[in-house]
Amino acid sequence: MASTVWIVRYLWLIPALPVLAAGIGALLKQGQRRIAAGLAIASMSVSFVLAVVAFARLLLEPARLFLNFPWMQFGNDWVKLGWVLDPLAAVMLVMVTFVGLLIFIYSVAYMHHDENFTRFFCFLSLFAGAMLGLLIANSLLLLFMCWEVVGLTSYLLIGFWYERPAAAAAAKKAFITTRIGDLGLLLGMVWLYGQTGTLLFYDHGAGCMEHTALSLLATQTIGFGMAASTGIALLVFCGAVGKSGQLPLHVWLPDAMEGPTPVSALIHAATMVAAGVYLVARVYPLMSASTNGAGGGALEVVTWVGALTAIFAALVAVAQDDIKRILAYSTVSQLGYMMMGIGVGGVAVGVFHLIAHAFFKALLFLGAGSVIHGLMGEQDIREMGGIRKWMPVTFATYAVGTLALCGFPLFFSGFWSKDAILHAAYGWNVSRVPFYLGAIGALLTAFYMTRQVCYVFFGTRRRDPAPEPIPPSETAASDPHEAAHESPRTMTVPLGLLAIFAILLGFLGTPAWPWLQDFLEMRHASLDFAQLAEAGLIPLMLASSLLVFAGLGLGWWIYGRRPIRRAANADALELLQPSLFHALHKGFFIDDLYELTILRLVWWMAIAANWLEQWVWGGIPLAVSALTKSLGWIDLSLDRWVVNKGFDEGCNGLADGGRLLARLQDGRIQNYLRLLAAAVAALAFYLLLGHRG
Numbered sequence: 001m002a003s004t005v006w007i008v009r010y011l012w013l014i015p016a017l018p019v020l021a022a023g024i025g026a027l028l029k030q031g032q033r034r035i036a037a038g039l040a041i042a043s044m045s046v047s048f049v050l051a052v053v054a055f056a057r058l059l060l061e062p063a064r065l066f067l068n069f070p071w072m073q074f075g076n077d078w079v080k081l082g083w084v085l086d087p088l089a090a091v092m093l094v095m096v097t098f099v100g101l102l103i104f105i106y107s108v109a110y111m112h113h114d115e116n117f118t119r120f121f122c123f124l125s126l127f128a129g130a131m132l133g134l135l136i137a138n139s140l141l142l143l144f145m146c147w148e149v150v151g152l153t154s155y156l157l158i159g160f161w162y163e164r165p166a167a168a169a170a171a172k173k174a175f176i177t178t179r180i181g182d183l184g185l186l187l188g189m190v191w192l193y194g195q196t197g198t199l200l201f202y203d204h205g206a207g208c209m210e211h212t213a214l215s216l217l218a219t220q221t222i223g224f225g226m227a228a229s230t231g232i233a234l235l236v237f238c239g240a241v242g243k244s245g246q247l248p249l250h251v252w253l254p255d256a257m258e259g260p261t262p263v264s265a266l267i268h269a270a271t272m273v274a275a276g277v278y279l280v281a282r283v284y285p286l287m288s289a290s291t292n293g294a295g296g297g298a299l300e301v302v303t304w305v306g307a308l309t310a311i312f313a314a315l316v317a318v319a320q321d322d323i324k325r326i327l328a329y330s331t332v333s334q335l336g337y338m339m340m341g342i343g344v345g346g347v348a349v350g351v352f353h354l355i356a357h358a359f360f361k362a363l364l365f366l367g368a369g370s371v372i373h374g375l376m377g378e379q380d381i382r383e384m385g386g387i388r389k390w391m392p393v394t395f396a397t398y399a400v401g402t403l404a405l406c407g408f409p410l411f412f413s414g415f416w417s418k419d420a421i422l423h424a425a426y427g428w429n430v431s432r433v434p435f436y437l438g439a440i441g442a443l444l445t446a447f448y449m450t451r452q453v454c455y456v457f458f459g460t461r462r463r464d465p466a467p468e469p470i471p472p473s474e475t476a477a478s479d480p481h482e483a484a485h486e487s488p489r490t491m492t493v494p495l496g497l498l499a500i501f502a503i504l505l506g507f508l509g510t511p512a513w514p515w516l517q518d519f520l521e522m523r524h525a526s527l528d529f530a531q532l533a534e535a536g537l538i539p540l541m542l543a544s545s546l547l548v549f550a551g552l553g554l555g556w557w558i559y560g561r562r563p564i565r566r567a568a569n570a571d572a573l574e575l576l577q578p579s580l581f582h583a584l585h586k587g588f589f590i591d592d593l594y595e596l597t598i599l600r601l602v603w604w605m606a607i608a609a610n611w612l613e614q615w616v617w618g619g620i621p622l623a624v625s626a627l628t629k630s631l632g633w634i635d636l637s638l639d640r641w642v643v644n645k646g647f648d649e650g651c652n653g654l655a656d657g658g659r660l661l662a663r664l665q666d667g668r669i670q671n672y673l674r675l676l677a678a679a680v681a682a683l684a685f686y687l688l689l690g691h692r693g
Contacts (some may be wrong), residue, residue, distance in 0.1 A: 007085060008066065008067045008083070008085060009067065011050075011054065011067070011085055012083060012136070013046075013050055014047045014050050014051055014132050014136065015047070015129045015130070015132035015135075016129070017044075017047050017129070018047060018125040018129035018132065019125070019126060019130075019133075020043065021039040021040050021125040022040075022123070022126035022129060025118060025121055025122035025125060028118045029118070030115060030117070030118055032118060033117045035118075036117065036118035036122065037104075037107075037108050037117070040104055040121040040122075040125045041104050041105060041108075043125060044097060044101045044125075045101060047128075047132065048094070048101050051090070051093035051094045051096075051097045051098075054093060055090040055091070055093070055094050057085075058086070058087055058090050058519075059519075062087055062522035063522070064522075065086070066082055066084040066203075067082055068081070068082030068138060068139075068200055068203055069082060077197075079141065079199075080139065080198070080203070081137075081138075081200075082137075082138035082139055082200060082203075083142075084136060084137070084138035084201060084202060087520045087521075088282065088351065088520055091516070091520065092135045092274075092278060092355075093132065093136070095270060095359075096131055096132060096270050097128075097132070099269060099358055099359065099498070100128045100266065100270055102362070102366075102497060102498060103124075103266050103362065103494070104121075104124065104128075105493075105494055106265075106366055106491050106494045106495075107120070107121070107124065107260075109373075109487065109491045110260065110261060110262055110369055110373060110491060111260060111262070120157075120160060123153055124157070124263075126149070126153050127150065127153035127157060127272075128271065130150045131146070131150055131271040131272070131275065133145075133146035133149075134146035134147055134275055138207075139199050139200050139201065140189055140192065140201065140208070140283075141189065144185065144186070144189060147243070147279075150243075150271070151175065151179070151182070151243075152175075154174060154175075154256070154267060154272050155171045155172075155174060155175040156171075157260075157263040157267070158170050158174050158256045158259040158267075159171025159172070159259070160259055161258070161259075164258065166255075166258050167258040169255075170255035170256055170258040173251070173252050173255055174252040174256050177249050177252040178249070178252065179242075180249060181238045181239045181240070181241050181243065181249055182238075182239050182242060184234075184235045184236070184239055184241075185235065185238060185239025185240075185279075187235050188232045188234075188236040188238070191228075191231070191232050195213075195216065195232070196213040201282065201283075208286070209282075209283065209285045210285075214285055217286070218289045226297065227289070229286055229289040230289075230297050230298050232286065233283065233286050233287045233289075233298035234298050236283055236286070237280065237301065239279060240276035240277065240279045240280050240339075241276065241305065243275045243276035244274075244335045245276075245309075245331070245332045245335055246305050246306065246335065246336065247305060247308055247309045247312060250313065250590075251590060251591055251594065253268070253273065253332055254328040254329055254332070256328065257324040257325055257328050261365060261368060264327075264328070264365050264369075265361075265362045265365035265366050268327065268328060268361060269357070269358045269362035270358045270362055273335055274354055274358060276335070277335065277338045277342070277350060278351075280302060280339065280350075281342060281350060281351055284342065284346070286298075287302065287342075299342075299343045300343065300430060302340075302342060302343040303425075303428070303434055304434065305336075305339060306335075306336040306337065306340035306341075306434075307340045307425075307433070307434035307437040309333065309336030309339070310334075310336030310337050310340060311336075311437045311440055311441045312332075312336075312588070313329045313330070313331075313332035313333035314330075314440075314441040314448070315444060316329045317330050317333065317448045318444060318448045318573065319571070319573065319574075319582075319584035320585065321380050321381055321585075322381070323368045323371060323372070323379050323381050323456065324365070324368050324372075324379060326449075326452050327361070327364050327368060330364075331361060333445065334357050334361065334405070336441075337421050337438060338350045338351075338354050338357070340421060340425060340434055341420070341421035341424060341425075344421070344427075344434065345420065345421065345425075347521075348516070348517035348518075348521055349420050349421055349424050350421070351516075351520055352417045352420055352509045352516050352517060353417035353420070355417075355516070356404070356413035356414055357417070359404075359501045359502050359505060360401045360404035360405055360413065360414060360498070360502040361401070361405065363398075363495060364398065364401040364402070366491070366494060366495055367394055367397055367401060369491075370391065370394040370486075370487040370492070371391065373491065374387065374391050375387070380567070381452060381455035381456050382455065382462065382567040382569075383567045384455060384457075384461070384462065385455065385462045386458065386459050386460045387456065387457055388457040388458070391485070391486045391487070392486070393492045393495065393496070395457050396499075397492075397495040397496060397499040398453070398456075398457070398495075399453065400412070400502055400503065401498070401499065401502055402449045402450075402452075404502040404503070405445060405449055406445055406446040406450075406548050406552065407445070407446070407548050409541070409548065411503060411506070412506055413501075413503065413504070413509075414502075414506070415506060415544075415548075416507075416510050417509060418544070420509065420511075420517075422435060422438050423540055426536065426540060427536075439543070439547055442548060442551070443547045443548075443550055443551045445551065446547070446548045446550070446552045448555070450551065450552050450554075450555025450559065451555050451558070451559050454556065454559035454560045455564075459564070459565075462564070462567045511531045511532055511534065511537060512528060513525060513526075513527045513528075514531075558573070
């Protein structure tokens with residue numbers, strides 16, 4: 001019991017240490033590079049050790065441990081926060097800290113020449129801390145707080161090279177697009193709190209993910225026969241759609257490649273995009289709640305969105321030329337598989353692919369960064385070719401990541417995690433269309449990854465490294481005119497470790513020994529080869545393997561046998577179907593569609609709002625101000641020319657009269673006698689004239 005208390009009580013240290021490193025890093029000067037990198041790596045290392053300790057505790061006895069505490073009082077009610085440690089959180093904590101630590105170490109060499117090195121590690125640490133806080137949150141409110149910090153730091157990291165217009169635009173695009181989904185999440189939170197009075201996931205039976213609250217939500221209908229639980233779940237899913245790049249909010253994720261490659265690896269493999277899938281897994285009891293107990297409409301929506309995203313992004317990846325952009329669309333596609341896996345098979349199926357994908361996709365992104373580093377900043381696969389002889393370690397590890405992503409049979413983790421999704425989709429009682437979409441997506445994945453490998457590593461160099469200046473953060477320290485070269489050990493060692501896990505992780509989730517799935521469901525796993533004989537499993541594995549071999553073979557047939565010799569040559573698919581290839585290259589013109597519809601509507605709304613602000617809402621105060629000024633002018637005129645003028649003239653007349661009287665009363669008696677004599681004479685003259693008349 002004491003160990004349990006210790007684990008739960010100090011769980012907050014796992015996210016707090018990277019956040020503390022970020023706070024100290026923000027105060028460092030640009031020249032204090034070693035301190036910045038050392039703090040970030042050390043904090044992540046300690047967080048990894050603590051995550052392993054927490055994981056080991058649950059290995060002994062799978063359970064759900066949590067600690068809640070009052071945070072803020074509203075009247076007589078307290079809003080509580082808390083953190084939770086269960087198998088889902090434990091697995092994610094180990095994955096994020098380990099993969100994040102490798103990316104941190106890799107970044108030391110990759111960002112060595114960047115003048116903002118300390119700022120980069122500050123943002124990176126804050127990003128990791130926010131993601132780790134999201135993972136341990138036992139409150140949807142605390143999760144949302146960390147969720148928004150993840151969004152902020154992703155904006156800072158995607159736009160890290162803000163002097164580039166494309167990077168600044170990509171950062172704004174990511175921030176705004178994900179905010180659209182977050183609005184749905186916020187509304188779902190408010191609704192959930194209004195119905196249940198709590199946002200704690202687990203609270204000794206009183207949490208919003210526990211039976212009492214879910215039963216209440218499932219029995220309330222809100223219209224069209226929809227349960228309140230379904231409506232809330234769909235709003236929460238909107239946040240996951242934005243963060244995990246699902247249709248139709250996927251448009252930010254490919255543009256996020258404008259950030260440094262370690263950022264791409266962190267965002268696209270272990271952290272930000274995984275947050276949406278993790279959110280769906282964390283609120284799975286709400287997603288599956290319904291009036292009849294057979295699974296609600298929310299999971300059907302999750303499944304269809306995931307399946308459509310998987311096939312859509314796989315098609316678009318076929319026609320991309322940027323090495324990182326291909327991997328970005330691949331990430332979108334694989335996130336679709338994860339969503340589909342949760343929808344058709346539950347948390348264990350989707351999270352198994354999430355964990356496996358985190359390792360092999362981080363490997364691929366870091367491998368792409370190694371290629372970019374070795375080619376002095378080149379990212380266009382058409383400008384590469386034949387570099388496997390110069391970069392053997394990068395090539396070998398990249399090949400492992402490619403085979404894992406393609407789901408090469410038996411020996412790679414992607415095979416087992418992908419097949420678990422396809423097997424669950426095949427048995428989905430609603431429709432088999434997601435299964436067929438997933439199968440086609442598996443074929444396309446093998447095809448476009450073979451295309452990329454052939455372009456990058458096979459054939460001959462189609463162009464020497466460009467002699468023009470390259471941004472220092474994407475260059476190596478060597479002469480830009482020399483041939484491609486292998487990356488330093490601080491970059492290749494993380495690649496090797498990730499390659500090992502891209503292979504080994506698959507054996508933790510085979511049908512014969514589904515250890516990871518059983519651990520996530522808090523069961524003790526056992527080895528049982530009879531599970532391989534489950535109805536339809538072997539034929540499905542064979543069919544899946546044939547699809548992978550077909551994709552690999554088709555890719556090699558088109559791009560490996562006869563590689564292009566000049567970068568300007570058209571792609572083989574472009575020669576076959578120019579219009580279709582162009583549509584795929586442009587992502588089915590989704591961005592253009594948004595530009596012509598939503599963005600243009602927003603533009604006109606902004607113009608209308610500006611007009612209203614200027615001439616209506618702003619015009620009324622201006623009119624009142626003008627009227628007030630006019631009345632003031634009239635009042636001033638009356639005061640100046642009527643009131644003041646009359647008063648001044650009266651005062652002047654009185655003063656003149658006073659001066660005249662003052663002259664008459666000068667104190668000389670002879671003058672008074674003269675005036676008296678004159679007055680008597682005048683009176684006598686008047687009387688004389690009157691007498692005569």
